[in-house]
Amino acid sequence: MERSREEIARHIGPSHFITDHARESQEEQCRKGKAQLEQTIHQTDLSGMMEGIYIKAEEGDYVVNRLKYVRSTFLNAILDSESHWTNRPLVANKLADGAKLF
Numbered sequence: 001m002e003r004s005r006e007e008i009a010r011h012i013g014p015s016h017f018i019t020d021h022a023r024e025s026q027e028e029q030c031r032k033g034k035a036q037l038e039q040t041i042h043q044t045d046l047s048g049m050m051e052g053i054y055i056k057a058e059e060g061d062y063v064v065n066r067l068k069y070v071r072s073t074f075l076n077a078i079l080d081s082e083s084h085w086t087n088r089p090l091v092a093n094k095l096a097d098g099a100k101l102f
Contacts, residue, residue, distance in 0.1 A: 017095050051071065054066070
């Protein structure tokens with residue numbers, strides 16, 4: 001079943017895993033990890049929106065295809081940072097209080 005980009009994009013919304021206080025949390029993690037705050041903030045999307053959606057196509061018990069649809073504003077934020085994640089300071093990531101992955 002094919003879906004249009006618009007149909008897929010409609011499923012992207014606020015993340016359940018980002019706190020309402022993402023910037024403050026980022027600042028705290030930068031202090032703890034001794035990372036440069038302004039550089040890290042510039043290179044981080046703190047919008048509170050999901051990056052995108054991971055899609056799997058299955059046939060029976062098998063995954064036959066997969067892709068990650070990334071929202072354009074997230075991609076633009078990455079490109080605007082003018083760096084690759086492997087060249088950025090590592091900053092610990094935390095989930096919003098009460099968020100459960102599994």
